[in-house]
Amino acid sequence: MALPNKNPDKLTNLELSIQISLSGLSFSILQKDTHTISALKHIDFNKKLTPLELLDHTKNIFNSETVLQEAFSNVFVIHDNELSTVVPKPLFNEDSLADYLKFNSKILKSDFITYDDIALNDSVSVYVPYININNFIYEKFGSFTFKHVSTILIEEILLIEKNSSSPKVYLNISKNHFEIIVIEKGKLLLYNTFEYTTKEDFIYYVLFTAEQLSLNPESLNLVFIGDVRETDALYQIAYKYIRHVGFGNRNDHYKYQENPKYGHSDFTLIKSF
Numbered sequence: 226m227a228l229p230n231k232n233p234d235k236l237t238n239l240e241l242s243i244q245i246s247l248s249g250l251s252f253s254i255l256q257k258d259t260h261t262i263s264a265l266k267h268i269d270f271n272k273k274l275t276p277l278e279l280l281d282h283t284k285n286i287f288n289s290e291t292v293l294q295e296a297f298s299n300v301f302v303i304h305d306n307e308l309s310t311v312v313p314k315p316l317f318n319e320d321s322l323a324d325y326l327k328f329n330s331k332i333l334k335s336d337f338i339t340y341d342d343i344a345l346n347d348s349v350s351v352y353v354p355y356i357n358i359n360n361f362i363y364e365k366f367g368s369f370t371f372k373h374v375s376t377i378l379i380e381e382i383l384l385i386e387k388n389s390s391s392p393k394v395y396l397n398i399s400k401n402h403f404e405i406i407v408i409e410k411g412k413l414l415l416y417n418t419f420e421y422t423t424k425e426d427f428i429y430y431v432l433f434t435a436e437q438l439s440l441n442p443e444s445l446n447l448v449f450i451g452d453v454r455e456t457d458a459l460y461q462i463a464y465k466y467i468r469h470v471g472f473g474n475r476n477d478h479y480k481y482q483e484n485p486k487y488g489h490s491d492f493t494l495i496k497s498f
Contacts, residue, residue: 239263241297241366242497244374245358246305247273248401250283253491254292255498261480264292265491269400280357287365300369301497302354302362307402307418308332309352309373314342317349325351341376345383346413350376375416377493378406385476387411392440395473396431397492398451398459403427405434414438424458428466435467442467449473450489 240255247270254264268286287293308330322338330353332338337356340349352373362369374397382395392409402421407414415438419430435442450473453460464470472489475496485491 237296237298239295239297240299240301240498241293241295242301242303242494243362244303244305244494244497245279245283245355246399246402247276247279248399250286251491251494252290252293253494253498254295254297255479257298259480260478261482262495263482265481265483265485265494266290273401276355276357279355280361283358283361297366300362300366302359302369302371303374303377303493303497304352304354304358304371305374305399305493306353306355307420308336309350309375309418311343311346311375311379311413311416312340312349312351314347314349322351326353341372343376343379345380348379348413350379372497374493375404375418377496378404379413379416381492381496382406382408383411383413385473391444391446392438393446393448394431394435394440395448395450396453396463398449398453400452403430403451405431407434407438407440424462427459428462431463432466445469446471450492452486452490454487 238256238258240257242253244251249267249269251267253262256263270282274282310325310329312325322340323332326332326338332353336353338351338353340351342349350373354371359371378397386393386408388411390410395406397404402418404418406416421427435445447463447467447470449460474488475492477495
């Protein structure tokens with residue numbers, strides 16, 4: 226969804242992408258004329274905040290980070306939360322947004338609910354954005370675009386796997402939660418998100434999902450993206466139970482003033498440009 230520009234005469238080569246959750250905020254800045262990612266930063270809140278606390282932390286970050294004081298030609302916000310679901314387009318009714326969410330998400334009557342079109346999958350992602358964050362970003366920058374993290378993950382992974390034949394299970398790892406996207410023959414089988422505390426929580430959700438979809442741990446391909454490396458406990462326990470485990474790749478062609486941790490990290494943040 227895009228909100229209209231109240232500063233149409235502002236010209237700049239910089240674009241800003243912000244990914245925000247209750248447990249952390251990341252941002253990246255793209256210098257379009259040189260195709261260079263000039264800033265890439267992650268701020269961990271050390272605990273899960275309330276939406277009101279999230280707004281306070283976000284304001285403080287924008288006040289303290291010098292690079293966020295620039296003018297940007299485009300601003301993109303990624304809402305990263307569990308308050309979402311994917312609905313096939315033929316079954317979608319814009320008047321029933323709350324009905325799609327209420328069975329698998331805890332929502333309030335006052336929640337603002339919106340949706341993103343996922344053209345590659347002929348579906349929509351219905352979700353609750355952090356509306357107080359949207360209001361703050363609009364007051365600060367005017368025009369901006371926002372999407373749910375699920376939209377970017379599904380679109381980009383479907384592009385990567387459009388010619389694949391074997392089932393692949395993508396895991397987008399964050400500190401306290403992960404998204405799971407299952408693709409087979411270029412089609413989306415499942416999207417979901419899980420919170421975890423221990424590696425045992427994590428592998429339970431992965432193996433349970435595989436069982437529900439009748440996927441054999443001996444033959445499926447498990448692909449890690451996000452904040453994870455080979456020596457991490459999540460990777461190690463996955464490798465113990467699943468035969469084929471590896472890492473994805475953003476396959477981007479940007480230059481970087483400071484390189485991301487890995488070729489598979491910051492997947493949604495950088496893919497949003």
